[in-house]
Amino acid sequence: MSALPKHLAEAIALAEERGFKLTAEVVAHLRTMPPDAVHAAVQRMIQLAEQQTPRPLFLSKDLLEASGAELAARKEPQQPRPIAVRREEHKPRYSIVVNLTTVGRVEGTGDAFVRYFQSRYTQLAQIIATEHRIAATPLASIRRLYEQGHRDEEGLYAVVMVREVKRRSDYTVLTVEDRESAATVIVRKEVVTPSQAYDWILPDQVLAIKLVAREQYMIAKDIRFPGLPPRLREPLKQKVYALFIGDFHFGSKLARTDLVRRLVDWINGRVVTPEEREIVENLRYIFIVGDLVDGVGIYKGQDKELAIHDVRKQYEAAAAALLWNIPQDITVFVIPGNHDATWPYLPQVPPFRELSEPIYDIKNVVVLSNPSVVEVEGRRILLYHGQGLDAMIGRVPGSAYTQLHKCLPNLLQLILAQRHLAPVYGEATPLLPTKEDYLVIKEPPDILAVGHLHVAAVTKYQGIRCIATGAWQDASSYQRRHGIQPDVGYAIAVDLSDPLLQARVLRF
Ligand SMILES: [Fe+2]
Numbered sequence: 001m002s003a004l005p006k007h008l009a010e011a012i013a014l015a016e017e018r019g020f021k022l023t024a025e026v027v028a029h030l031r032t033m034p035p036d037a038v039h040a041a042v043q044r045m046i047q048l049a050e051q052q053t054p055r056p057l058f059l060s061k062d063l064l065e066a067s068g069a070e071l072a073a074r075k076e077p078q079q080p081r082p083i084a085v086r087r088e089e090h091k092p093r094y095s096i097v098v099n100l101t102t103v104g105r106v107e108g109t110g111d112a113f114v115r116y117f118q119s120r121y122t123q124l125a126q127i128i129a130t131e132h133r134i135a136a137t138p139l140a141s142i143r144r145l146y147e148q149g150h151r152d153e154e155g156l157y158a159v160v161m162v163r164e165v166k167r168r169s170d171y172t173v174l175t176v177e178d179r180e181s182a183a184t185v186i187v188r189k190e191v192v193t194p195s196q197a198y199d200w201i202l203p204d205q206v207l208a209i210k211l212v213a214r215e216q217y218m219i220a221k222d223i224r225f226p227g228l229p230p231r232l233r234e235p236l237k238q239k240v241y242a243l244f245i246g247d248f249h250f251g252s253k254l255a256r257t258d259l260v261r262r263l264v265d266w267i268n269g270r271v272v273t274p275e276e277r278e279i280v281e282n283l284r285y286i287f288i289v290g291d292l293v294d295g296v297g298i299y300k301g302q303d304k305e306l307a308i309h310d311v312r313k314q315y316e317a318a319a320a321a322l323l324w325n326i327p328q329d330i331t332v333f334v335i336p337g338n339h340d341a342t343w344p345y346l347p348q349v350p351p352f353r354e355l356s357e358p359i360y361d362i363k364n365v366v367v368l369s370n371p372s373v374v375e376v377e378g379r380r381i382l383l384y385h386g387q388g389l390d391a392m393i394g395r396v397p398g399s400a401y402t403q404l405h406k407c408l409p410n411l412l413q414l415i416l417a418q419r420h421l422a423p424v425y426g427e428a429t430p431l432l433p434t435k436e437d438y439l440v441i442k443e444p445p446d447i448l449a450v451g452h453l454h455v456a457a458v459t460k461y462q463g464i465r466c467i468a469t470g471a472w473q474d475a476s477s478y479q480r481r482h483g484i485q486p487d488v489g490y491a492i493a494v495d496l497s498d499p500l501l502q503a504r505v506l507r508f
């Protein structure tokens, strides 16, 4: 548990002076409240407790609720703090490109999954064809390659979906299939360039492989991922910064509301360096990439790690501690994660309004689906919580939960190279068998932003800025078991006006 902030320590001392103790639950709640509302809340609780017979020893959650102070504090947005920086007037310029508020009728049958994977295959095959990387040679089917046999030593490209990957020391055996038939393919390490791409061959991927048929198997001469062309962009006339943050987990006992307060102060102009001043003065957009709240019933034993047990109240706490305190001239985009109040499958529609009302009620907050795409100042931003990364960890050579700082940049690049947000289908990443596969990256973005693993990372792929945001929650029992060392209190600032989309990792 983190050290108590001063205002909270003072409130506890006040209660103790009068002979009361605060329950852990109440302390956790007070942490989520604006600091200047805490003193009044505790005073009111003391008054109420003193009227009770017998006189209670503890100031409990019931008293806090009865005091009404908590709710009053939340409903009254805080006055913006005095700012040390000045933001000039700026009209937000954005459009929502993809926001999945519905995904059509979904059936959970085996047929539905077959259709879903067919949609993935068809879309990615089209992307491979239009990227013109293999335009010189016509595409062949596996069947045609077998029929031609070894007459063609040059080989022909086929678009296949990988079913199985068996790695050996200097070659890999793949089972692949297209619409009609399957084949066993031997891939020698040296046929794949760049070298890291060899590690990127994974089950469920759609690839173009140049194949030569033998009697029983095929030899790969070349492998092409769907990939994307280099992204180039013009500078913007006006400086504009965007801030990427995520994984607040409001409602958890481990949520670092003390650091959130520092973040809010910073956004409101309490900056230290001239460099930060430039960011805050030009900060126009904030992107929150999921797990705003901890939710309820997300994992076994979560109950013990919760400070707030009602998801609506968790969203209230998120609004009170964070969203209400973001100045109105900054537009905030919020997508859900696996802890938010929506279904647990990908793609996720926006959080259900009945359960997350407080975040919908804020004028400068735009609530979207996971994934979603927004175009901001002409830059296309792909927002994704990142659940698909779980199925990649352990399967991509060199990746592990204990090595996230090392492997996460590689995984983000791989997502873009495969043009798919969940390139490996796995138990860890429940997918909804929608008629159309919405996780295919149809249009290359300028920025890909993910959260979920609670580790911060910044990298680039073909000119696309890739971001993982870190978290605002201390390591949970689940994360400790997996050996994840979270980056707590991190935010990534990106200069949208810069053609290179320079990113800075900020620590609070
Ligand atoms: Fe999270």
Ligand SMILES: [Fe+2]
Residues within 6 Å of the ligand: 290, 291, 337, 338, 339, 385, 451, 452, 453
């Ligand atoms: Fe998550």
